[in-house]
Amino acid sequence: MIAQTAINPCSSPATIAAKTVFKEADAFLPTEYGNFRIAGYRAVETGEEFVCVYKESSNGDRSAAPVRIHSQCLTGDVFHSVKCDCGPQLERALKTIAAEGKGAVVYQHQEGRGIGIINKIKAYSLQDEGADTIEANLMLGLDVDLRTYGQCVEIIHDLGFTKVKAMTNNPEKIQAMRDGGLEVTERLPIEFEPSEHTKKYLSVKKFQMGHFLNMVTRNA
Numbered sequence: 001m002i003a004q005t006a007i008n009p010c011s012s013p014a015t016i017a018a019k020t021v022f023k024e025a026d027a028f029l030p031t032e033y034g035n036f037r038i039a040g041y042r043a044v045e046t047g048e049e050f051v052c053v054y055k056e057s058s059n060g061d062r063s064a065a066p067v068r069i070h071s072q073c074l075t076g077d078v079f080h081s082v083k084c085d086c087g088p089q090l091e092r093a094l095k096t097i098a099a100e101g102k103g104a105v106v107y108q109h110q111e112g113r114g115i116g117i118i119n120k121i122k123a124y125s126l127q128d129e130g131a132d133t134i135e136a137n138l139m140l141g142l143d144v145d146l147r148t149y150g151q152c153v154e155i156i157h158d159l160g161f162t163k164v165k166a167m168t169n170n171p172e173k174i175q176a177m178r179d180g181g182l183e184v185t186e187r188l189p190i191e192f193e194p195s196e197h198t199k200k201y202l203s204v205k206k207f208q209m210g211h212f213l214n215m216v217t218r219n220a
């Protein structure tokens, strides 16, 4: 708690101590990438559910653990859509955690940057007509990005991770981790070569949303 206060002097200790999400369930989860645990959390005020797949650090291990806040993408994660890179990002995060023997993926149920699956399909339909991912949201009267990450960061803390390597290309997620008192020692890029399908989407992420994407060029 003292370390958190030092990192984030704007927050009072009382604010930090007040938990807003609680673990309700925890179980063993063997996967094709290795053995993990899966935990279910619930937000006190909203009842929102969070799922976390993780591996605990072994006793005495103080080195940074790889963590990812993964925003739900039904089309990419489940149906293996190649319109975005979410599926491969989730897979790489799990493989990294398995290889390092510790770490966590907090799975955030905020489909399509928070707009919901039906609106996301409507946005895809507009993209079929030529709109980009931001234009499509705006045409539907929706915000570009509705996500907040504070409770995901709280869950990472609750699992016992304080020193982390952020598996993300999104600067807002890194900032949220730091604001929440995590020590982010480095960023692990989680990037894939742009394809015919992803190059426009990734270009918007880089040049309009400020994501760290080294493989994306202006005229890709």
Ligand SMILES: [Zn+2]
Pocket (backbone or CB within 6 Å): 073, 075, 076, 077, 084, 085, 086, 087
């Ligand atoms: Zn996606």
